[in-house]
Amino acid sequence: MLINSDRWQLAHNYHWQRQNLLYQSLFQAGIVTGLAVSPIPPPQNVPAKYRDGRWLLIHRGIAIDAHSNFIIVSEPMEFRLANWEQNTVRPVAYPEIGGQDDYIQSMDVPEFRRNLLATADTKGFITVWDMTPCLKDTSQTCNIVDRWGDGHQGKPVRSVGIDPNGCYLVSGGDDGRLMFWGLTAAGRRAGEFANGKPLAVLNANVTAVDVRVQQHQVIAIAGDSTGRVRGYRQDRLPSLGCDR
Numbered sequence: 001m002l003i004n005s006d007r008w009q010l011a012h013n014y015h016w017q018r019q020n021l022l023y024q025s026l027f028q029a030g031i032v033t034g035l036a037v038s039p040i041p042p043p044q045n046v047p048a049k050y051r052d053g054r055w056l057l058i059h060r061g062i063a064i065d066a067h068s069n070f071i072i073v074s075e076p077m078e079f080r081l082a083n084w085e086q087n088t089v090r091p092v093a094y095p096e097i098g099g100q101d102d103y104i105q106s107m108d109v110p111e112f113r114r115n116l117l118a119t120a121d122t123k124g125f126i127t128v129w130d131m132t133p134c135l136k137d138t139s140q141t142c143n144i145v146d147r148w149g150d151g152h153q154g155k156p157v158r159s160v161g162i163d164p165n166g167c168y169l170v171s172g173g174d175d176g177r178l179m180f181w182g183l184t185a186a187g188r189r190a191g192e193f194a195n196g197k198p199l200a201v202l203n204a205n206v207t208a209v210d211v212r213v214q215q216h217q218v219i220a221i222a223g224d225s226t227g228r229v230r231g232y233r234q235d236r237l238p239s240l241g242c243d244r
Contacts, residue, residue: 021062021070024223026210031106033208033223034061035073036122038103043078054081054091059103092134092142096125106159110166116145116187118169120157125149126171128187145187151179151196161210163218167242168234170199170220172206178222178232182240190240199232213243 024032036059042051056079063071081091094104098121106120117129127147133140151157152173160171162183169181179196181189189196199220208223218234236243 018070020227020229022064022068024208024221024229026212026221027068028210029064029066030210031208032062032064034059035063036061036103036105037107040078042080046080050080052080055079056081057103092129095127095144095147096121096123098123105157108160108162110162111164113166116162116166117142118160118162120160120171120173122156123149124152124154124157124173126151126157126160126169126181128169128183130187146189148189151181152177158205158207159209161220163211163213165213165243167240168211168213168218168237170209170211170222171196172209172222172224174205176202176204176206176224178202178206178209178220180218180220180234182237183242184240185242190237197234199234200230202230204228 021032038057038059039053040055040057042055058073058077058079060076061073065071102122104119104121108118110116115130115132117131119127119129125147128145130143130145134142151171153175155174157171157173160169162169166187167183169183171179171181177198178200180199181196182193184190200222202222202224204224204226206222207225210221212219213236216236218236220232220234221229222232223229238244
């Protein structure tokens with residue numbers, strides 16, 4: 001095939017965009033942007049027995065699988081939540097009831113503490129959950145370990161990330177701030193991090209974040225609405241009792 005300037009530019013743009021998305025995800029599997037989940041009324045064309053409160057809308061977005069393949073949801077997709085293996089569902093009562101334009105924007109689970117779940121929503125709330133009770137017994141409610149709504153000046157929180165050991169949480173939102181939260185072993189904000197620590201204030205919405213521990217430092221990554229990706233360092237905090 002003849003390579004002219006147009007074809008070379010097309011190939012160059014493709015690989016640049018691919019590497020940019022991989023970098024935003026720290027070259028790991030996960031959500032890059034979007035893919036927010038919100039509850040919706042059941043579709044009218046489904047049988048009556050399925051017209052319940054288990055319907056969700058997956059919004060547009062991009063993710064990367066374990067083999068570095070892109071998963072692109074170009075149009076919103078409707079799903080009904082169910083456990084097909086046991087034919088049961090396990091709804092989680094969300095504490096902040098909103099309107100049709102309010103939804104959970106981001107979720108993350110630490111790799112080595114699967115009982116913890118961090119969520120962020122468009123009303124500006126960040127919540128850390130202990131899922132142990134409701135995973136073991138469907139009649140039990142999931143425990144809210146900590147919850148706060150003043151970390152991003154009341155603006156929507158677009159992304160939340162928690163490190164693999166569940167000791168450090170970072171968040172980003174429409175206020176342009178990348179916030180750092182040190183957690184206790186129980187998953188709560190440590191006292192000195194009740195109001196968080198701003199790692200950066202950007203001139204654009206923060207749309208994607210992640211956090212990892214490397215040697216003696218915590219590395220926080222933020223992607224913004226202009227497509228730029230930045231990294232920030234924070235010393236590890238073993239004194240908080242979680243990162244030992």
